[in-house]
Amino acid sequence: xxxxxxxxxxxxxxxxxxxxxxxxxxxxxxxxxxxxxxxxxxxxxxxxxxxxxxxxxxxxxxxxxxxxxxxxxxxxxxxxxxxxxxxxxxxxxxxxxxxxxxxxxxxxxxxxxxxxxxxxxxxxxxxxxxxxxxxxxxxxxxxxxxxxxxxxxxxxxxxxxxxxxxxxxxxxxxxxxxxxxxxxxxxxxxxxxxxxxxxxxxxxxxxxxxxxxxxxxxxxxxxxxxxxxxxxxxxxxxxxxxxxxxxxxxxxxxxxxxxxxxxxxx
Numbered sequence: 401x402x403x404x405x406x407x408x409x410x411x412x413x414x415x416x417x418x419x420x421x422x423x424x425x426x427x428x429x430x431x432x433x434x435x436x437x438x439x440x441x442x443x444x445x446x447x448x449x450x451x452x453x454x455x456x457x458x459x460x461x462x463x464x465x466x467x468x469x470x471x472x473x474x475x476x477x478x479x480x481x482x483x484x485x486x487x488x489x490x491x492x493x494x495x496x497x498x499x500x501x502x503x504x505x506x507x508x509x510x511x512x513x514x515x516x517x518x519x520x521x522x523x524x525x526x527x528x529x530x531x532x533x534x535x536x537x538x539x540x541x542x543x544x545x546x547x548x549x550x551x552x553x554x555x556x557x558x559x560x561x562x563x564x565x566x567x568x569x570x571x572x573x574x575x576x577x578x579x580x581x582x583x584x585x586x587x588x589x590x591x592x593x594x595x596x597x598x599x600x601x602x603x604x605x606x607x608x609x610x611x612x613x614x615x616x617x618x619x620x621x622x623x624x625x626x627x628x629x630x631x632x633x634x635x636x637x638x639x640x641x642x643x644x645x646x647x648x649x650x651x652x653x654x655x656x657x658x659x660x661x662x663x664x665x666x
Contacts, residue, residue, distance in 0.1 A: 402538075403616045406439045406586070413583040414624040421615040422556050425581050427563030434464070436621075438575050440542065443615050444578060445477050447539045450476045460558065474575065481574050483524065483532050485547035488540040491608060492592065493631050495599050508533060508608050510641055514633075538613045541592035545585045546574035548628045553577065583623055590617050590625035 431437055438460045446453035456471040471477075487508065494506035512529045536543060550572050556562075557569050565575060578585050595617065596609035617623070 401612060401616065402614065403618055404439065404443050406436050406618055406621055408584050408618075408620060409433060409436060412427060412622040412624070413626075414585055416584070416587075416626070418552075419556070421581070421584065422553060423562055424515060425584075426553060426557070426561075426566050427578070428565040431579050433582055436581045436586075439591065440582045440585065441578050444481070444536075444539050444542050444546070445471065445474070447536060447615060451555040478573050478575050480532050480536065481543040482547055482596075483515070483529060484536040484540055485544040485574075486519075487529060487533055488509045488544045488592065488596070488608075489548065489628075489631070490514050490633075492595055493633050496630065497633050510644065513644050514637050514640060518637070535607075538610065539615050540609065541596055541617075542578075542585065542589045542615070544592050545589035545628070546577045548588060549577045549581060549584055550574050552629075562616075584616050584626070586621065587623045587626040588628050590623065591627050593617060594625060625632050 425432070438457060441460065442453050442457045445456055452472075459469050460466070462469065488511070491506055491508055491511040493512060498505075512526055512533070515529055516524060516526045535542075553572050554569055557572070561568050572612060593609070593614070597607050597614070600607050637643050
């Protein structure tokens with residue numbers, strides 16, 4: 401079992417006033433808890449690459465000294481986080497809605513089928529999504545939390561920044577949420593972590609989040625679990641799952657044909 405090395409917050413975050421919290425944290429771009437935020441981002445960005453994580457942490461810790469260096473691939477990493485968040489949040493939606501009981505229940509494969517079907521950008525085919533899931537599955541609860549909070553921040557801000565010294569809305573990303581609100585990201589992440597470890601998919605002996613390799617959130621950091629807003633699976637998504645054949649990742653079942661004169665079916 402792996403536990404993140406994050407020091408406790410000086411004040412406990414429990415049942416926060418989200419309106420005031422978003423306003424206070426995003427009205428000015430100040431990292432209030434740098435040690436916690438940097439440790440969190442280090443795990444999220446490079447969960448299983450120690451050398452890359454150490455280099456990323458070194459760069460982030462140089463920022464107070466007016467360093468302009470940015471960790472390698474940071475923009476791309478955030479894009480990859482969004483795809484993994486799509487997968488894991490959809491998986492949680494399937495769990496919450498108790499969908500597909502007669503077909504083995506929720507699974508990451510079914511979540512990937514839905515993400516692929518609804519994706520509009522390039523590089524979101526099932527094979528690419530599986531690769532991203534394999535890369536970030538041990539921090540899926542964290543990147544999903546940061547992504548959900550980013551979406552909430554955009555909704556609350558509308559088209560205006562929270563204050564004259566804060567980030568503009570088009571600057572909001574999961575990285576910024578982890579840096580400016582690490583306690584909130586960890587609070588929602590705790591809820592995703594607990595849900596991901598509580599359900600064992602059909603025909604498997606372990607939950608979708610691997611209990612041995614998952615980067616678990618420490619229990620003594622002064623953060624209480626916080627549930628994200630509930631979502632429902634759409635009827636058109638359920639139709640996609642009903643058409644999904646096991647082992648075919650959402651492709652329509654081919655029509656059976658009878659060979660003619662010994663020729664193979666077309």
